[in-house]
Amino acid sequence: MLALKGLGKTYAGGVQALAGFTLDAPPGEIVAIIGGSGSGKSTLLRLISGLDAPTSGTVSIHGEAVHEPHPLINLIFQEPRLLPWLSVRDNVGFGLAHMPRAEQAARIEEALCRVKLEAYGDRLPKALSGGQAQRVAIARALVTRPEVLLLDEPFSALDALTRETLQQHLLDIWAQTRATMILVTHDIDEAVALAHRVIVLKPWPGRILDNIKIAYPHRRSGVAFDQARARVRSALHQSLSVPAPADIRTVWAQHPSVLETSP
Amino acid sequence: MTMNALKAGNALKAGSVSDVASGAIDGPSRAAAGSDAPARPDRPAGLSSGRWGGVLIRFATAVALPVGAFLLWEIAVDSGFASGRLVPPPSRILTTLVDLWTAGQLVDHIVSTCLRVLLGFLAGAAAGALAGSLTGYFRVAHAVVDPTLQALRAIPSIAWVPLFILWFGIFETSKVVLIATGVFFPVYLGVSTALLSVDRKIVEVGRIFRLSGFDLVRRILFPAVLPAFIVSLRAGLGLGWMFVVAAEFMGASEGLGYLLVDGQQLGKPDQIMAAILIFAVIGKLSDAILVQATAPLVAWQDNFSRGGL
């Protein structure tokens, strides 16, 4: 059980990035965190992972306080952050140095299979595509079998097709490992389709604006999906204090020249 | 203008959509063919016959410029355009080289100079790497030691010569110490600044996997600074060759620097040129050896590659 109590972070210089963030995530829950730029999402994950210390509040797992990176918690960054001098296999095994070799090898192969990169073990990171590199990063976090997996916009730099594939991989992985996942995202569809619960953040200071349970998680269509989507969407726009933006076609209508000219 | 830009944008968008579509079509078949299929067709042929040919072509390209210049000068002196008294033609330099060689001294001169550089380089590089590591890793060490070292670095190293002679005498020790001083600073600066500028993002990966202290150094910091370290070694080696001449100017009975002084005092420009030529060759050779020996260590770098030759 991951418990966050009144988490707050004020950076040097006085920016209050996060305030009073409280959340209990039972084992196996996928929580999506959504919010505008600067609403404290990355800050939140850095606090949970123990990379940064909170200014106020506590993080605990199974009742044990987290002050620094914890073996049961792993963080997948927005960029793959692979170590360029290690092969894919050694990158994946990076967190296993303390284990017997045979056990390492078995876990690495298992993780590579999970992200469907069995054939790429000997490559260097420079020879990977963006999506492959991100999958290696996911595998690297998986091998240590964390109970809590933190993901900071892991798919935001990828094209739509790759993103959907990786979302599917992530759900497969969740089905097998039942890890608690805190997934930061900008994408409403991604949040609603993957999470059991969506938390909408409001910036300056970052705090919870809405906490939406998804009735039928892991579906991409249906009335419940549409309702949840609409609610997240309106909360998000409220958090940005802007009216819901016009449809892209209305935007183009303001530039008639674009509509008239065909390429 | 805006219109054009928008049009270009549209065209681009259309292009990318069709790219995605075609990618989606050939994606699975390519995956089925195996991931490293594209590399196969052109490799084996290149390995068997092209390798030595490639080395030869590279070598020929590299020496074309100096050889051409020598030829021109030889012709100019031969045909009477230039006297060649102060700048002897290559043929005379070559004769001098052969003479020195047959007299049996040349090897001794080369060996003693190389030995001085080697010793000075090893000592200076080791000290520079150690000091650079300490100041790069420990904030306190940086605050205390770096300003002083930077001030020492600002002293033209030749200025140490009189002092080193007083301290270490006029024989080998003072020479090696002077060379080591020259090598020390680029290596120190390279290692120290490289450590200070290791990407925080990569260090955070180490922290997430709970590395600290020595493990963090060994598994993250050391590999991360290795390329910069090698570059600083090359700079240090270059300075080593520079300083060996200064060292040998201050009274030596042996060495390429001695040949230079001797050539000047006895008015033998061909001997000076011969020594300079040898410096050029062994300096380049030592750098090439350093590069070749360290290349496998940094093959992982995703560099802008020069391609072609």
Ligand SMILES: Nc1ncnc2c1ncn2[C@@H]1O[C@H](COP(=O)(O)OP(=O)(O)OP(=O)(O)O)[C@@H](O)[C@H]1O
């Ligand atoms: N190291 C730092 N020092 C000072 N201020 C910071 C620091 N990191 C973040 N901030 C500030 O804290 C606030 C929240 O930043 P954070 O990176 O958590 O936002 P985010 O929700 O992840 O945004 P994005 O969606 O753009 O990634 C921002 O206003 C940011 O400027």
Ligand SMILES: [Mg+2]
């Ligand atoms: Mg962020």
